[in-house]
Amino acid sequence: MSATDQVFGALADPTRRALLSTIARHPSTATELAGGLPISRQAVVKHLGALTDAGLLERERAGREVRYRVTPAPLSDAVSWMAHVGAQWDDRLAALERSFGGRSLSA
Amino acid sequence: MTDQIERELLLPVPPQQVWEVITVPGFLDEEVELELEPGGDARFGGGKTGWVEEVVPGERLAFWWSTDGEPASRVELTLEQEADGYTRLRVVEARPLEVLDVTGIPLAGSGGVQHGPAMLAGVA
Numbered sequence: 001m002s003a004t005d006q007v008f009g010a011l012a013d014p015t016r017r018a019l020l021s022t023i024a025r026h027p028s029t030a031t032e033l034a035g036g037l038p039i040s041r042q043a044v045v046k047h048l049g050a051l052t053d054a055g056l057l058e059r060e061r062a063g064r065e066v067r068y069r070v071t072p073a074p075l076s077d078a079v080s081w082m083a084h085v086g087a088q089w090d091d092r093l094a095a096l097e098r099s100f101g102g103r104s105l106s107a
Numbered sequence: 108m109t110d111q112i113e114r115e116l117l118l119p120v121p122p123q124q125v126w127e128v129i130t131v132p133g134f135l136d137e138e139v140e141l142e143l144e145p146g147g148d149a150r151f152g153g154g155k156t157g158w159v160e161e162v163v164p165g166e167r168l169a170f171w172w173s174t175d176g177e178p179a180s181r182v183e184l185t186l187e188q189e190a191d192g193y194t195r196l197r198v199v200e201a202r203p204l205e206v207l208d209v210t211g212i213p214l215a216g217s218g219g220v221q222h223g224p225a226m227l228a229g230v231a
Contacts (some may be wrong), residue, residue: 082111086112097116
């Protein structure tokens, strides 16, 4: 199975998407995550394993537990995408504004 | 998790006038070819290609675009009539993670953006 298939497979499940979204905001342990979900800690660990195998999460020791965080590479990719694409829209809107003489409401 | 950019601009002309400018070459890109109907092809400069998702003339244009090999993103341009003949232009460009990973698979031959419901998986 290719890396892309693995990522796609990992994200095909809504529970795993929800877990990834939660962890993207706050790195968490399986116990913390299970506390907020109607599934067992064991099931959470299994989902986290799939996300980790797909390269979306990485593990770090947190005392006797393991804390999961989103791997830095996709996040820095997101930041650079938003900076790049955001700058392009700023340019397009500035040109449009000049042609019509409008004013920008948000930067 | 979605990467998203939002912008707003107030323009002192009616929506139809803004619509005529944002759908022709010069605004989105120097080169723009848009088939203004759902599922229509979209071509831009620099090898950027895509497809049109929704068209409401003078009100809304939603399309997907991608440069060869890069993840596709969805652009939604909305025009709202304001008082005194002004138009509020709202821009949202989003790159949903689920879609990002679907389109990370190189598409045989086309090198463009994949059409159809698979693209929309997970887009709320």
